Amino acid sequence: MIEYTDLSQPIYKRLKEMIRNGELKQGEKIIQEKIAEELGVSRTPLMKALLALENEYLVESIPRRGMYLRVLDYKEIIDIYVCREALEGMAARLLANRKDASSIKQLKACFTPFLNKERIDMNAYAEADEKFHSLLIKLTGNAPLDNIYFFSNIHDKVVGHGLVRTPDETLQEHFKIIDAIEGGNPDKAEKLVREHINKSKELLINQYKNQKSE
Amino acid sequence: MIEYTDLSQPIYKRLKEMIRNGELKQGEKIIQEKIAEELGVSRTPLMKALLALENEYLVESIPRRGMYLRVLDYKEIIDIYVCREALEGMAARLLANRKDASSIKQLKACFTPFLNKERIDMNAYAEADEKFHSLLIKLTGNAPLDNIYFFSNIHDKVVGHGLVRTPDETLQEHFKIIDAIEGGNPDKAEKLVREHINKSKELLINQYKNQKSE
DNA sequence: ATATTGTATTTTGTATACAAAATACAATAT
DNA sequence: ATATTGTATTTTGTATACAAAATACAATAT
Known part of the structure; x- marks a missing residue:
């Protein structure tokens, strides 16, 4: 099995895949604990991946409210x-x-x-x-x-x-x-x-x- | 005093200021614990701010090695x-x-x-x-x-x-x-x-x- | 003197605990 | 029936503990 020096990278790729194939839907809230558990990781590296996606305009963060998949109009x-x-x-x-x-x-x-x-x-x-x-x-x-x-x-x-x-x-x-x-x-x-x-x-x-x- | 819903935002601004006025120098390694202590926060919100700066091309992350201020040639x-x-x-x-x-x-x-x-x-x-x-x-x-x-x-x-x-x-x-x-x-x-x-x-x-x- | 090895220290990456905020929802008032 | 309030639950944001990797550096060999 491949080991990573930075867990957030494979998480990032997995999330992008989930967005593409519809496992995560437009506008959906990303409940960190839930996704983290699904992927078998903690919230820390998940957050890193989500922030990367935010900077690519795929995810939107509303402070204290959560991370949402962007709805592109x-x-x-x-x-x-x-x-x-x-x-x-x-x-x-x-x-x-x-x-x-x-x-x-x-x-x-x-x-x-x-x-x-x-x-x-x-x-x-x-x-x-x-x-x-x-x-x-x-x-x-x-x-x-x-x-x-x-x-x-x-x-x-x-x-x-x-x-x-x-x-x-x-x-x-x-x-x-x-x-x-x-x-x-x-x-x-x-x-x-x-x-x-x-x-x-x-x-x-x-x-x-x-x-x-x- | 102003309270923030997201600590990483004022940290992000402070770091940008530190880069501008030379408190942090080109190529310098950002020792997270040290900066976190200086700013009186923990590494978690500092990391969020650093990731934002990474996406703005100001900071470069080398996995397991650390975050460095970019040297622009x-x-x-x-x-x-x-x-x-x-x-x-x-x-x-x-x-x-x-x-x-x-x-x-x-x-x-x-x-x-x-x-x-x-x-x-x-x-x-x-x-x-x-x-x-x-x-x-x-x-x-x-x-x-x-x-x-x-x-x-x-x-x-x-x-x-x-x-x-x-x-x-x-x-x-x-x-x-x-x-x-x-x-x-x-x-x-x-x-x-x-x-x-x-x-x-x-x-x-x-x-x-x-x-x-x- | 220089290179190499091994150990101690530092630093990162991840998981987790806890407080505070947001949310869900039942109980009550209108 | 609808609106409002209060409480319980969920979820986020931050701090922190710990293991693993990286680094510093002393001891040793060449």
Whole structure:
């Protein structure tokens, strides 16, 4: 069995899993004693894990009242897309300035399996999509940027492991982004990433409006 | 005396103060028991405060070894400017789209005291500068954006309460940014903010290069 | 003199005890 | 029937005890 030097880390991962697969529901209060017992740990390392999740916007703490799973309303989901637009746009710019061959290879590798396929496995594509967007950030080597980019967690929570738009739209977009990076065109790379994220955002906004008027 | 529902909050503030005024030095190990005793609290709420600081990039935790005050090298400082460029640029864009009168008033209020002055109080100006940049973020009303924007802390730690560039350069730039927001020109507002931050970044890069070659 | 080993001390990580606050809910008044 | 009060229970926040790991440092070997 693997031993940990810091129990809060596996607890943190377990909690994220519980959030993703619905063992913990939106808005639910986290009764520390209960969860701690479930996981077979004490409240001390659990609290550490919860504080980490709080800083990733997944958990909200109300002093003396408890820790709650965040309920993300549409405004906040849209706000998160705005943040992603800024950060991933900048990331693409940085990568285009560098034109690092290994980076470009890794980005391409995400989507080459889906080229010229008549049928695309949606789960696999969703995973590739997530991988691509997080790679965009990681490959910059900008540690603070990576540090503030926790949105994949939230994306997972909000949209499940589904997609906002379908591959027939986005697959081409992804390759155009990579081309701009490979071509060393930072302005274009940033612009394309922004448009890419913005389109999904607009779609979500429209879905919201329709929901409201129904 | 004010009572708190959560002791970790005043501890958190005190620690930030200690970092700013040098009571705690770069790279120093935080001996929990010692600091806890100094502050007259136990390690439990101190740990909560330290974890919050860790998430703001001010403290680094090495499991089983302890919590250390982060040493920011030049690369990281530059990386932080890159993040600021992306986030504040987006913030200016959002504000320009909204053209909210009260927001514009607040932004102007930061710098009007310095207009047509023959002598500028540098401390006051540095404070106004900090206020302006944090307002830019706050006024968007984008909670996740605000959540990830912790760079003012770091700025304070790194550059002290000094300035990278002098008011004779930046005062005009600030007003041009506000003009673009007021004029409802999101592209221009974003571009100006980016250039504004970028200029400081380039200056820091040059300082670094010179330091190295000496 | 320097490197290595072993022991004592310090410090962290976790569990737990306890007080104070929050909550649930029954008893009473309106 | 609904609102209000008071009490019991639950839950949080903090302090603290203890084990395990890390560190400091003296004793010994080379």
